[in-house]
Amino acid sequence: MFSLNDRKLTIGPMLAKIAENWPAKVISIALAIMLFVFHRMSLQEERFFSVPLSVETDTSLTPAGPYPGLIGITLRGDANTIYPILEDDIQAYIDLNKYTEPGTYRAPVQIRKKGTALRAEALEISVDPLEVILSLDERLSKTISIKANFSGALEPGYELGEYTLDPAHVVIEGPKGLLTDVSDLFTNSIELTGRSVDFSTTVRILNQQPLLSIRGNGLIEFHGVIREQLRIQNFENIPIRINNLDEQFAGELEISAGSIRIEGGQTTFNKIKPQDVSLYVECSSIDSIGEYLLPVSALFPAMFTLMRQDPENVLIQIRRRQQHSIGNGGS
Template identity: 25%
Template sequence: MSFLLFLFVRYQKEYTKDYVTKIDIKNIPSRLLIANDIPENITITLKGFKDNIYELPTEFSAYIDLTNASIGSNIYNVNLAGDIDYSKMNITVNPSEIPIILDELSYKTVPIKVPTVGIAAYGLTVDKIIINPSNTIISGPKTLISSIDEIKTFNVDITDKYMDYSSISRIHLPRNIKSDVSRVNVNIIFDKDLDRVEFNDLAINIDNLNGKFKINDHNPLIINKIVLEANKIMLANLSPDDIKLYIDLQEMTNVGMYSNVSVEANIPVHTRLIEIEPSFFDIEIIERDVTDTNNINYTNNNIATNEENINNETITNENSVTNE
């Protein structure tokens, strides 16, 4: 009975712990390297009793020794490192053996390609991609190197892009392959399928003219011709209302004749101004007549009075609703 009680107590005090540790690969022969994927970690399971828990290791380390290894595939034992006598411990190593393929180190020069994802604005297609540098020297197992004809970067997103696009992209390398290039400069040139459109007889707006002046408009300010260049799909939806033409007179603070005053054009994004005719005007600024000034003041006063009447009427209506 006492013996059974002893076994029961010992069972209750049984101790199990898992350790996860990295595998260190040692003594790889010169000019050889590992050609297959091997696990980075192994699990070491240690069993014992809680009454001697403080005598157990707090960590483990493991390694595979390739001192006498040769080219090809072989199974290699996982060894536990350190000066500990593991024979007195109940230890399980998982996995305890690992297949490793050794291959000859090889080099190769291959081109670099840039894959793109997404759809550019207006359905534009990529005309060409300029990559700098355009080649790289890769190194790795001979069997892998011989099967690689190019190296790609990570995807470049061209969604909604229209203007030619530049970026820096990182090289995306297969496992066990190294490259002497890690990043490349990428310039993406779009085939914009360009066309041109011409609009005629467009009026010009006058901006920032002092209120006491006016323009002697004996010659109308009209643009005879304006030519824009853009993608064909965009041009199909373009109208004269999308173009804003103006002359800024903020700097003209005195009456007189001003020669070669330039016309400013606000055009839609992704369009290019090819021609505008005329692009300059001679502007004569004269003083506004007293009658014109009074008319302006009268108009402004009427606007203010009307706004005040509307506000008063609104207040009256609100009061009427409240009284009801």
């Protein structure tokens, strides 16, 4: 059995041997560690994508100037770790809740993980940019009107009459300095091309200012009434007829012709013919000779509206027809 002195004699030369050329041995160990780390790093992969940037502020303030809408994300790790991660499970945000007065502030971009990102081990996440400078202003709301925005042209001969928007007004929110200049918003384009009948559609409100938000779902119900374009046309030198005069009488008009002006749909005028329009005086109530002032009536298709008529009344001279008897030259 070895004694304590024997052990000392054995350990001493060992320590001396280990300490021999110790600087070179330390460098060798450091190089080995570095080679191991570099080897592990060479086995890691990178994945790049972008996620929306959310801004968290005090409820009385809101962003008042442009800022990056997307943040670049870099995931670093082994393939089995980084590729199963869903992009929606990485959230980028800046926290400005501690600021309660309007102004311009600088804040770091932070990452919030959820879902698949929480289960990933040995995961490195970096962002670009690292920080954001952002202006804040007082948050206000305002009720404004909505106007329809049209494109295209209706069928020839038709026009858009009245239309309704439901809702006709919406509430928008945004920074005080920007909201002051907004008086109304337009819908997205409502296509009219080729239409000739009433129609309804759902259309989104056009919001060209990302710093403004619209309460509700941002959708508008549109209903439009389409009608024929109106046209007015004159008809001249229309003979005035004598209607239903007793056969024992004959009538002579002071004015034998007149004119009318009618209004109707643009396409409807293409179907009307000159013989479809006439003027007459009604004589069924006359039972004796003499001079009468009678109203002149106009006949035209029911889809038209009478705008003007000339004459409105006319003098007619009624005389008795001559009776001729045949035989012995008598009359």
